[in-house]
Amino acid sequence: MFENIGEIILLFWRTMLALPLAWRQRQKVFEQFFEIGNASLLMVCVLSFFIGAVIALQTGPVLVERSLSSAVGGVVGISIAKELAPVMMAILIAGRIGSAMAAEIGSMRVYQEIDALRTMNIDPIHYLVLPRMVAIAVALPMLVVFAILVGWFGGAVVADLNNHISIPIQAFFSDLRNVVQLKDVANGVFKSFCFALIIGAVSCHQGLATIGGPRGIGRSVTKAVVNSIVIIVIFDYVLTRILLK
Amino acid sequence: MNDATNNHSGVGLQVSHLRKSFNGEEVLRGIDFEVQPGEIFVIMGPSGSGKSVLLKHLIGLESPDEGEILINGESIQSPEIAGKYRMALVFQSGALLNSLTVGENVGLYLSEHRLKPPEEITRVVEEKLEAVGLKDTADKMPNELSGGMKKRVAIARALVIEPQLILYDEPTSELDPLSAAVIGREIVKLKQRIHVTSLVVSHDRDLAFGIADRIAVISEGRILTIGTPEEVKQFNDPALQKFLHADFQHESP
Structure with missing residues (x-):
């Protein structure tokens, strides 16, 4: 997995150098952005609602039992904002969008479409990688903000309805506001921005490195998803350490 | 675009001592040929003879281990040539x-x-x-x-x-004879209309003898012979004659 890390960093760097051309590619950026949002919004909604619900269900009764019911909103709020929403959404997007990026670029590589671009002096990084990277770097943080709000709502609903917790929604959000600050949400959003760049770079690299026929495309898709998730988890620790300071 | 934009005439191409290996296996073993401006030059040979690899070198998708490719006397690897000549490749699959x-x-x-x-x-x-x-x-x-x-x-x-050199990679593969004839006629029409230099890589004998001004026969990474279609037909080489006369009725000697 790590043997290609240099190539991935190089691809990322070359994409960053091409950033001034992003405006020229705005049509493709918008198409990719729409694809990411359209493909993921419902899943993000369901996933984050139940993540919030299960965190409330796991922590609520324990905290209430110890007379810490006012902490439930804060625990649910901070764990979703700082950790669960960015990481879970990144994993979801790696599986849903990273795999699609690797498959699409990989099949273009296998069927010589990328060679055809090169013969027309069209740089595949400008044409294929840049719009995808920009789109995912904008879309994932936005999805994470949405996921945080839905996750909090899921936690609030369970905290209200569950007999072992029974915290009214208003009280839940009041407790949440006392603990969660804007910078906690910003931390989560910043993390998701970094994860988006990881998913984009790893998936596009896997696509461009695809060799062989349909089996090669399948291998690239699997590697794109698995490598993205492993790197995201490692980076999550590093970022958390940095952001804690 | 560039100073050659309005120049529709074809360019000359020279390939000398081209060698290329992949994983220690030599695919091109010293290829030499010259294509005149406006000529249809067909490189013909059986599958796996190194035709497509040669084509990738000509368009710059591969770099040779040894040897040189010149367009109008200028190396395609020199930075000055970038954008000076217009080349296009028609891929075997179309690559749309x-x-x-x-x-x-x-x-x-x-x-x-x-x-x-x-x-x-x-x-x-x-x-x-x-x-x-x-x-x-x-x-x-x-x-x-x-x-x-x-x-x-x-x-x-x-x-x-608006190319000055068009490279065709197996333009008639996977096509029925009628469609293959249409493609062959298109290649000839382009030569007549815009005087473009055409380099066609193919194992299709009918196409090669039907459209070529000259043919180079390639086998196992080497050029066996170069000449007009008539000269190639007369060339007395067992491998070439076997390729030219292969059919379903007679077993190859």
Whole structure:
């Protein structure tokens, strides 16, 4: 997995150098952005609602039992904002969008479409990688903000309805506001921005490195998803350490 | 675009001592030939003889281990040559971008490099599609086209570059004889109309003898002979004669 890390960093760097051309590619950026949002919004909604619900269900009764019911909103709020929403959404997007990026670029590589671009002096990084990277770097943080709000709502609903917790929604959000600050949400959003760049770079690299026929495309898709998730988890620790300071 | 934009005449091509190995296996073993401006030069040989690898070197998708490729006497690896000559490659599969319409594929070079305004690109696209007999197909998707039509779209896409050298990789493979004949006629028509230099890589004997001004026969990474179609037919080499006369009735000696 790590043997290609240099190539991935190089691809990322070359994409960053091409950033001034992003405006020229705005049509493709918008198409990719729409694809990411359209493909993921419902899943993000369901996933984050139940993540919030299960965190409330796991922590609520324990905290209430110890007379810490006012902490439930804060625990649910901070764990979703700082950790669960960015990481879970990144994993979801790696599986849903990273795999699609690797498959699409990989099949273009296998069927010589990328060679055809090169013969027309069209740089595949400008044409294929840049719009995808920009789109995912904008879309994932936005999805994470949405996921945080839905996750909090899921936690609030369970905290209200569950007999072992029974915290009214208003009280839940009041407790949440006392603990969660804007910078906690910003931390989560910043993390998701970094994860988006990881998913984009790893998936596009896997696509461009695809060799062989349909089996090669399948291998690239699997590697794109698995490598993205492993790197995201490692980076999550590093970022958390940095952001804690 | 560049100073050669309005120059439609073909360029000369010289390949000397070209060698290339992959994983220790030598695929090109010292290739030498010369193509005259405006000529249709066919490189013919059996599958696996190194034809496609040679083509990738000519378009710059591969770099040789040894040897040199010159266009009008200038090395294709020299930085000064970038943008000076216009070359296009028609891929074996057509290599059309499946997510774009036929019209977008044909106009891709112009739109991506912003060489013309959109309405002018539409006009050029229609003109090039008409030139290859595919009028009114601009809004179709590549998967709606037959194999022969895809190759003609690929030729139209190449024509948009206004090339001085067109390289064709197995232009008639996977085509029925009628479609293959259409492609062959297109190649000849282009030579007559815009005097483009055409280098065709193929194992199709009928195509090679039907359209070529000269033919080079390649086998196991080496050029066996170069000459006019008549000269090649007369060339007394067992491997070549076996290739030229292979059929279903007679077992190869």
